[in-house]
Amino acid sequence: MSDEPKPSNSTPRVRENEDPNEGNRPLPWFLVMSLGAMAMWGAFYIVSTPSGEDSAFGDQRTVASLRPPVVLAGAAATVDGKQVYGAKCAACHQGSGLGVAGVFPPLAASEWVIGDEKILANILLHGVNGEMVVKGITYIGAMPAWKSLSDDELAALLTYIRSDWGNAAPPIKLETITSQRELTKARTEPYAGGSSIKPDS
Ligand code: HEC
Structure with missing residues (x-):
């Protein structure tokens, strides 16, 4: 038996480096x-x-x-009155503005269209239900109310119908619509006929 120490199993491990340590690195x-x-x-x-x-x-x-910006007041309208007319009115009054004989009155050369602008605004705001004489012919029909259109749209629309089909009446101002809407706001029914349309009620 020699007294030289027997090589232990652990000897090679002593020579190895330490296990790496991640440490604690803050962000x-x-x-x-x-x-x-x-x-x-x-x-x-x-x-x-x-x-x-x-x-x-x-x-x-x-x-x-x-x-698009809405510039209105008679002159330069970016709301296209003709387009509103085509969408809302032409079904009855026709693209030609001539209406349908005996049923829908003409807007071309109509005394209502080229006449008093307050009465015209009121017709649009409240509608008419009853007898209405247009160019000498009596119509008994129902014109719907167009309250739901904005003041801009109504001004552009009325300005348009006063200027096409040979009509040549001055434009309708935005303020006219606004003030007629205010003046007649108590009205909930359509006018009972042409003769009952007043500028202020
Ligand atoms: C459902 C059909 C109908 C539609 C839609 C209609 N109207 Fe009328 N409109 C009539 C009738 C009917 C009368 C006649 C009222 C009566 O007999 O009491 C009339 C009368 C009028 C009058 C007065 C009479 C004249 O001929 O000048 C004007 C102005 C008018 N309409 C404009 C318009 C405009 C503008 C629009 C579109 C916003 C429109 N109407 C949409 C049926 C219609």
Whole structure:
């Protein structure tokens, strides 16, 4: 038996390097700061963005800001009166403005169209249900009320019907519609006929 120590099983392990240690490294401060800043900006953006708009716009434009600007007051109208006429009136009064004999009265050369602008505005705002004489012919029909059109649309529409088909009456101003709407706001029924249409009631 020799007294030389028997090579132990552990000897090779002593020679090995230590297991690597990950240590405890904190996030760099500038990263923490910029994450915090982004979170604060996000919160601010959510709070400061108006809600209730179509999210498809993706920014702070509203439906109104996407519409073409409405410039009115007689002269330069961007509401197209002829287009409103085609959509709302032509079915009865026809594109020609001549109406349908015995059923829908003509607007071309009609004394109502080229006459008193207040009465014309009232006809449109409240409608007529009863006897109405147009160019010597009595109509007994129902003209619907067009209250639901905006003042801009009504002004452009009436300006249009006063200027096509040989009509040559001055334009109708936006203010005329606004004030007639206000003046006759108590009325809930259509006029009972041509003779009952008053400028102020
Ligand atoms: C459903 C059919 C109908 C539609 C739509 C209609 N009207 Fe009329 N309108 C009539 C009838 C019917 C009368 C005659 C009323 C009566 O007999 O009491 C009339 C009368 C009128 C009058 C007075 C009489 C004349 O011929 O000048 C004007 C002005 C008028 N309409 C304009 C319009 C305009 C502008 C529109 C579009 C916003 C329109 N109407 C849409 C049926 C219609």
